[in-house]
Amino acid sequence: MYAQMVDTGVAKVRDVAEMTQEERAFQDRIDADVKVEPKDWMPDAYRRTLIRQIQQHAHSEIVGMLPEGNWITRAPSLQRKATLMAKVQDEGGHGLYLYCAAETLGVSRDAMVADLHAGKVKYSSIFNYPTLTWADIGTIGWLVDGAAIMNQIPLCRCSFGPYARAMIRVCKEESFHQRQGYDIMLALCRGTPEQKVMAQDALNRWWWPSLMMFGPPDAASVHSAQSARWKIKLLSNDELRQRFVDQTVPQADYLGLKVPDDRLAWSAERGHYDFGEIDWQEFHEVIKGNGPCNRERMQTRIKAWEDGAWVREAALAHAEKHAARERQAA
Amino acid sequence: MSSEWPLWEIFIRSQHGLAHKHVGSLHAVDAQMAIRNARDVYTRRNEGISIWVARSADIHASSPGDKEALFEPSNDKVYRHPTFFPMPDDVKHI
Ligand SMILES: [Fe+2]
Ligand SMILES: [Fe+2]
Numbered sequence: 140m141y142a143q144m145v146d147t148g149v150a151k152v153r154d155v156a157e158m159t160q161e162e163r164a165f166q167d168r169i170d171a172d173v174k175v176e177p178k179d180w181m182p183d184a185y186r187r188t189l190i191r192q193i194q195q196h197a198h199s200e201i202v203g204m205l206p207e208g209n210w211i212t213r214a215p216s217l218q219r220k221a222t223l224m225a226k227v228q229d230e231g232g233h234g235l236y237l238y239c240a241a242e243t244l245g246v247s248r249d250a251m252v253a254d255l256h257a258g259k260v261k262y263s264s265i266f267n268y269p270t271l272t273w274a275d276i277g278t279i280g281w282l283v284d285g286a287a288i289m290n291q292i293p294l295c296r297c298s299f300g301p302y303a304r305a306m307i308r309v310c311k312e313e314s315f316h317q318r319q320g321y322d323i324m325l326a327l328c329r330g331t332p333e334q335k336v337m338a339q340d341a342l343n344r345w346w347w348p349s350l351m352m353f354g355p356p357d358a359a360s361v362h363s364a365q366s367a368r369w370k371i372k373l374l375s376n377d378e379l380r381q382r383f384v385d386q387t388v389p390q391a392d393y394l395g396l397k398v399p400d401d402r403l404a405w406s407a408e409r410g411h412y413d414f415g416e417i418d419w420q421e422f423h424e425v426i427k428g429n430g431p432c433n434r435e436r437m438q439t440r441i442k443a444w445e446d447g448a449w450v451r452e453a454a455l456a457h458a459e460k461h462a463a464r465e466r467q468a469a
Numbered sequence: 470m471s472s473e474w475p476l477w478e479i480f481i482r483s484q485h486g487l488a489h490k491h492v493g494s495l496h497a498v499d500a501q502m503a504i505r506n507a508r509d510v511y512t513r514r515n516e517g518i519s520i521w522v523a524r525s526a527d528i529h530a531s532s533p534g535d536k537e538a539l540f541e542p543s544n545d546k547v548y549r550h551p552t553f554f555p556m557p558d559d560v561k562h563i
Pocket of ligand 1: 200
């Protein structure tokens with residue numbers, strides 16, 4: 140998802156007998172749905188895993204501003220432009236809520252940014268695909284934010300208080316994102332034949348990467364099992380992916396668009412849509428840095444950070460000068 | 470020079486008559502910038518009518534280890550609650 144394949148650093152899920160007394164008390168509180176707060180005792184592995192997970196999530200929000208930001212100056216109307224600006228600004232806000240949740244665990248903002256720029260911490264694979272036409276903006280809101288909602292709603296119940304509270308805030312804002320995207324798709328699909336073709340083309344390109352957002356099947360993953368135990372992952376990747384497909388296919392039908400999967404079919408027996416194989420090779424390539432836009436995304440982020448350095452330094456120097464002057468006057 | 474901007478805790482009053490409530494934190498060089506940034510980060514949808522900011526470093530908190538010492542003493546003082554005093558059914562407005 141926005142945090143894909145988070146490493147917990149454990150080789151196997153510890154069972155009760157192996158736990159220290161502190162660890163057992165901690166697990167008991169989690170089992171009883173008591174929230175963990177920053178100053179509470181927590182196992183090191185829990186802290187480190189959460190730092191990775193929240194940080195990946197935050198970076199995804201921030202890097203995710205780039206593909207959409209690409210279309211702000213070319214939005215087809217003033218209303219669409221204002222809407223897209225508000226949407227992209229929200230994503231910046233989501234990144235900030237999440238960075239501040241991670242900071243409560245004792246990691247600094249600068250250290251997180253440095254980790255992103257050094258390639259030590261990833262962001263979601265989805266943001267390494269290009270936005271070629273205006274229909275991509277509609278498709279991102281509809282599919283990518285739709286997938287994000289699917290993943291983030293369960294996280295509102297996660298065990299770490301600051302992360303859960305940030306997710307509640309984020310979820311309140313996401314539904315606008317998804318709807319503005321679908322609204323763009325509606326306008327295109329009710330428009331000229333060329334617009335409809337554009338909408339279909341965008342769906343063709345974004346469908347599979349959207350399904351990859353949920354990450355590889357993780358039913359057998361030790362990291363997922365440990366994260367589930369800690370209640371920082373509440374549903375498996377495949378469960379979330381299935382929910383997403385079930386919810387989205389009828390929405391595509393309504394638009395009169397065809398989901399680019401020949402094996403997609405309703406299974407009355409399962410009560411779910413069956414769907415085709417995901418190209419995990421592509422996913423792993425993108426995660427490794429070989430997607431269509433990985434280099435460009437990182438270059439853009441690093442340039443923004445470096446170009447802004449003098450502003451950060453000047454603002455701090457200015458504030459210190461003012462504070463000194465006030466102390467003198469007092 | 471690459472020192473990080475200080476962290477500020479943000480409190481928002483959402484409506485007249487309600488207390489300010491903690492909503493999160495952000496970085497800013499001074500109080501004025503913290504308020505401006507809080508406006509953009511935490512009140513994009515009319516969530517507030519007033520903002521307080523305080524440097525995180527200036528906030529002192531009770532420690533989780535003191536939880537029992539601090540809060541347990543009030544557990545056995547049930548007489549602080551009105552339900553401790555049953556009233557006869559015939560007595561009204563009390
Ligand atoms: Fe977001
Ligand atoms: Fe969003």
